[in-house]
Amino acid sequence: MISIIDDDEAVREATKGLIRSLGYSAAAFASAEEFLHSDRVKDTSCLITDVQMPGMNGVELQERLIADGRRTKVIFMTGFSEEKVRARALKAGAIGFLKKPFDDACLIECLDRALGGDSSQSPVQ
Secondary structure, three states, rough: OOOEEEHHHHHHHHHHHHHHOOOOEEEEOHHHHHHHOOOOOOOOOOEEOOOOOOOOOHHHHHHHHHHOOOOOEEEEEEEEOOOOHHHHHHHOOEEEEEEEEOHHHHHHHHHHHHHOOOOOOOOEO
């Protein structure tokens, strides 16, 4: 299961469509809180999340999952790439940090790394 979190419905649905076209199961959520209160937390293999969202942001979500003992692979996407935020996310183990709009191939590469277990190099766009 790949979970997508973005407060922008168009981005959320487009990303969900891409993930499903690759043959993966996908679930989409409008906020980090909605995801955390869902039954998908336990079966999510990879999380694709926006950084900037109302309420809990993507990096805070990553930190919350780690604090809860979950080692979910995380791919970030953002329209506002700040070096400090990117460094914090990658240091915590993010698989990728993609600047919107990004090429589908970059996201697919991140997914391959996340689901294939190779997180030695985190794509940054």
